[in-house]
Amino acid sequence: MKDNNTPHIIINNKSLDLSNIGSFAISNPFEASTVSFIEEWLSGQPIFELQTSGSTGTPKKIKIKRSQMEASARQTMKALDISKGNALVCLDTTYIAGKMMLVRALIHQMDIIAVTPGANPLQGLTTPPDFAALVPLQVEAILTDEHSKKMLNSMKAIIIGGAPVSNHLAKQIESLQVAAYATYGMTETVSHIALKRLNGFEKNDTYVAFDEVKLSLDDRGCLTIQSAVTDGEKIITNDIVDLKTEHTFEWLGRIDNVINSGGVKIQSEKVERVIEKIFSELDISKRFFIAGIDDSKLGKKVVMVVESEHPLPETEINEQLKKMVSKYEIPKQIFYIASFAETKTGKVNRGVILKEINF
Known part of the structure; x- marks a missing residue:
């Protein structure tokens, strides 16, 4: 007992x-x-x-x-x-x-x-x-x-x-x-x-x-x-x-995710929260994140990385974004990855994913 x-x-x-x-x-x-x-x-x-x-x-x-x-x-x-x-x-x-x-x-x-x-x-x-x-x-x-x-x-x-x-x-x-x-x-x-x-x-x-x-x-x-x-x-x-x-x-x-693009500081997570709302309205359930990659003019340019094998309706997403964020915060490019790399605890491993992309 x-x-x-x-x-x-x-x-x-x-x-x-x-x-x-x-x-x-x-x-x-x-x-x-x-x-x-x-x-x-x-x-x-x-x-x-x-x-x-x-x-x-x-x-x-x-x-x-x-x-x-x-x-x-x-x-x-x-x-x-x-x-x-x-x-x-x-x-x-x-x-x-x-x-x-x-x-x-x-x-x-x-x-x-x-x-x-x-x-x-x-x-x-x-x-x-x-x-x-x-x-x-x-x-x-x-x-x-x-x-x-x-x-x-x-x-x-x-x-x-x-x-x-x-x-x-x-x-x-x-x-x-x-x-x-x-x-x-x-x-x-x-x-x-x-x-x-x-x-x-x-x-x-x-x-x-x-x-x-x-x-x-x-x-x-x-x-x-x-x-x-x-x-x-x-x-x-x-x-x-x-x-x-x-x-x-x-x-x-x-602070690691602050992107200095042409002298303008952009907080990745702020843009991500806005895109989450847009994705919800468009019934898109893909994982994604915002990052900055090297750019000859801006130093860093804002991009979006999406876990998907197929393109999203980029024009519609950007039209919505223009109403909700500044022009500096709108991603200049979208990259598609079939499957996101993760840490051992299941978190999205941004660093590894960005290295996978052939810029």
Whole structure:
């Protein structure tokens, strides 16, 4: 019989016996990393080596203290007002997002349902989870299946990260009953340090940082973060934000993605948000991004890169863009790539994709 204080852990429909972890029959890398981390955590290991995703630069390994992970987990669960039930772990536990779902559950003695990451992690589940962390592609897949959507709406809360929530997906999320939040954070901040409510009466356009987090701007207008989750150190990001109050901000984009075209500074993400709206109106669901490439006259010219084997209605898109952005922000050229390169955590790898294009 299960001790009331001992979490029940199911990994891919197999029960993990915490008194004999070594007996678990590992059948894939996800199970190996999940079991390994749980064993390390329960042993009281004080330091963990984590891999950054590589979405904003070269992937690297950093060391994080147990106390930082505990602080992060407590802040999240306090903000979501969740302290019991079961948690779905369906993100790669090699990386911070998956590991922190395990930590949140373990320190709050929640039962754990862990499944190998896939498009629809709710498919095949018989027990609805109370809480889960998902990436946008998983939410999109869940919403296409009525049974999974019903299960999602029975949950207490979901947090969505790893990539921006598109305008099209945001509209779908607005009608969900489950409390849904977008997250802001990175490996260096031990997962997220701020949440943005995407639906319900508390829906907001700004991120709200946890109470213990201190925010400020550097001289570039980029966000800096200091908290127990950073071990008291000030983390300097490359994220340009509009700091509304000492705890709230609007994310505008990354300074890496500012394009200096003929002396005019263009924020890629601003143009992308406008194009998202146009794509939604034209019922275009292709992934894309805005970038700057070398140009003999402008220094850098604005281009759009689209994941598609077939051309889009460029004239119609440009006509709409002319009404919504300046002439400098309109892409001078559109490149089509059959399949976008991704990081190991499923993020679009802009750097690799741009190298693939033969300019």
